[in-house]
Amino acid sequence: MRKVLLVDDEKRMLDLLALYLQPHNYECMKASDANEALQLLEEKSFDLVLLDIMMPGMDGWELCKEIRNMSDIPIIMVTAREQKADIIKGLKLGADDYIIKPFNEDELLARMEALLRRQAPTHAIEWNGLRWDEIKYELTYQGRSIKLTPKEFAMIGLLMKNPNQVFERERLIELIWGFESETGGRTVDSHVRNIRDKIRQSGFPIDDHFITVWGIGYKWIHAPHG
Amino acid sequence: MRKVLLVDDEKRMLDLLALYLQPHNYECMKASDANEALQLLEEKSFDLVLLDIMMPGMDGWELCKEIRNMSDIPIIMVTAREQKADIIKGLKLGADDYIIKPFNEDELLARMEALLRRQAPTHAIEWNGLRWDEIKYELTYQGRSIKLTPKEFAMIGLLMKNPNQVFERERLIELIWGFESETGGRTVDSHVRNIRDKIRQSGFPIDDHFITVWGIGYKWIHAPHG
DNA sequence: ATAAATTGTCAAGATATATTGTAGTCTTTA
DNA sequence: TAAAGACTACAATATATCTTGACAATTTAT
Numbered sequence: 001m002r003k004v005l006l007v008d009d010e011k012r013m014l015d016l017l018a019l020y021l022q023p024h025n026y027e028c029m030k031a032s033d034a035n036e037a038l039q040l041l042e043e044k045s046f047d048l049v050l051l052d053i054m055m056p057g058m059d060g061w062e063l064c065k066e067i068r069n070m071s072d073i074p075i076i077m078v079t080a081r082e083q084k085a086d087i088i089k090g091l092k093l094g095a096d097d098y099i100i101k102p103f104n105e106d107e108l109l110a111r112m113e114a115l116l117r118r119q120a121p122t123h124a125i126e127w128n129g130l131r132w133d134e135i136k137y138e139l140t141y142q143g144r145s146i147k148l149t150p151k152e153f154a155m156i157g158l159l160m161k162n163p164n165q166v167f168e169r170e171r172l173i174e175l176i177w178g179f180e181s182e183t184g185g186r187t188v189d190s191h192v193r194n195i196r197d198k199i200r201q202s203g204f205p206i207d208d209h210f211i212t213v214w215g216i217g218y219k220w221i222h223a224p225h226g
Numbered sequence: 227m228r229k230v231l232l233v234d235d236e237k238r239m240l241d242l243l244a245l246y247l248q249p250h251n252y253e254c255m256k257a258s259d260a261n262e263a264l265q266l267l268e269e270k271s272f273d274l275v276l277l278d279i280m281m282p283g284m285d286g287w288e289l290c291k292e293i294r295n296m297s298d299i300p301i302i303m304v305t306a307r308e309q310k311a312d313i314i315k316g317l318k319l320g321a322d323d324y325i326i327k328p329f330n331e332d333e334l335l336a337r338m339e340a341l342l343r344r345q346a347p348t349h350a351i352e353w354n355g356l357r358w359d360e361i362k363y364e365l366t367y368q369g370r371s372i373k374l375t376p377k378e379f380a381m382i383g384l385l386m387k388n389p390n391q392v393f394e395r396e397r398l399i400e401l402i403w404g405f406e407s408e409t410g411g412r413t414v415d416s417h418v419r420n421i422r423d424k425i426r427q428s429g430f431p432i433d434d435h436f437i438t439v440w441g442i443g444y445k446w447i448h449a450p451h452g
Numbered sequence: 453a454t455a456a457a458t459t460g461t462c463a464a465g466a467t468a469t470a471t472t473g474t475a476g477t478c479t480t481t482a
Numbered sequence: 483t484a485a486a487g488a489c490t491a492c493a494a495t496a497t498a499t500c501t502t503g504a505c506a507a508t509t510t511a512t
Binding site for chain 4 (some may be wrong): 151
């Protein structure tokens with residue numbers, strides 16, 4: 001379920017967009033001005049922003065700049081006027097794409113997915129009954145909880161959220177312990193072992209998924225190497 | 227200097243595009259049909275493809291699919307008709323963006339730069355189904371994994387990323403082992419042998435691509451000597 | 453055709469890395 | 483403040499990789 005922030009001063013437009021996107025597996029939140037949008041962006045996490053550039057108060061350009069200032073979230077501008085200069089301005093301010101109103105809804109969807117294909121943040125992820133949930137702060141297999149320590153939880157979450165991607169020990173330390181950490185590389189191995197032990201006891205075939213990449217580090221894969 | 231491949235059946239269009247892009251620090255190469263385009267893509271490396279979808283013979287869709295099959299290079303489709311369905315089709319085939327002819331040249335430039343801005347340095351390369359992926363730390367042929375050791379993986383990646391370029395043994399040692407390495411030249415041969423063995427077993431015609439340059443070293447070529 | 457030079461092959465020893473066992477130290481919790 | 487839990491470290495063992503040298507095969511030059 002991808003989360004989208006809709007920003008438009010017309011309530012009707014917000015409703016229409018939400019009505020269209022929800023069946024396509026998008027969770028929508030609405031903001032009718034720039035301040036509201038910024039506040040939501042700070043509080044929640046979104047996967048994409050759909051931004052109408054014609055708004056009262058701080059306009060779309062300003063908001064676009066502001067958003068780009070604080071994150072790399074994909075932005076699609078919605079514009080009522082087909083004015084090339086405006087579009088260029090938006091793209092230069094950091095928007096990733098634009099669409100002209102009134103627009104074909106399928107095209108909007110295609111463009112959103114083209115953008116999202118490049119990134120996919122998640123707060124929960126499940127594979128073959130093994131579920132990692134950051135909000136519940138819990139790892140479960142077939143509904144039964146597997147008790148993990150904070151480091152263990154962070155590590156398996158990182159790997160599950162980035163399947164197939166190899167993480168070197170140094171990189172794991174940076175991402176889980178923090179950049180200034182003095183922790184040694186062998187320590188990572190210890191945590192790996194503990195994670196494997198605990199999950200193995202649950203019955204989940206952890207050794208098919210949590211893979212050692214010899215000479216490099218570790219990664220999560222979706223299927224045993226065939 | 228970014229390299230762009232222009233694909234269009236109209237010579238005049240190719241010239242116009244090149245004339246416009248060159249002053250903006252783009253090196254342009256031209257192809258007037260799909261085969262020519264594919265050949266250039268095999269021989270050279272590009273940062274972006276500008277692709278007219280209306281062409282004789284293999285059409286733009288087919289070419290787009292073909293390109294996406296072998297690389298992740300950004301593709302902008304150029305279309306004469308403002309037909310929404312076509313645009314969606316293109317995006318779903320893997321194009322990254324489109325622009326409608328006749329177009330504002332500034333907009334084209336803005337779109338090109340928007341795409342290039344989010345393009346990371348090449349971490350993966352594929353040829354004829356043989357895919358080297360640094361993030362997955364994995365070499366696959368037709369989806370099946372070929373297990374390599376770190377040195378082997380580094381070497382084939384280096385060669386594949388620099389097709390047609392000969393690397394002397396000394397140079398390979400510098401680049402893979404590091405400048406201070408005391409490793410002897412014969413060692414390179416051993417790794418080469420192991421790489422060839424492993425890849426040959428996968429079914430990929432490695433001996434057509436991984437070439438010994440007698441008296442010098444090794445290189446990767448895209449097609450058998452011809 | 454022959455010799456010289458270069459590359460290919462192989463397997464064993466040397467080296468490097470990962471796993472596991474054990475234990476000490478630090479942090480959190482009750 | 484004591485106990486439990488979490489984190490880190492070290493050492494022993496297991497496993498995988500790298501290197502090397504001798505010889506075979508191939509290519510090149512005469």
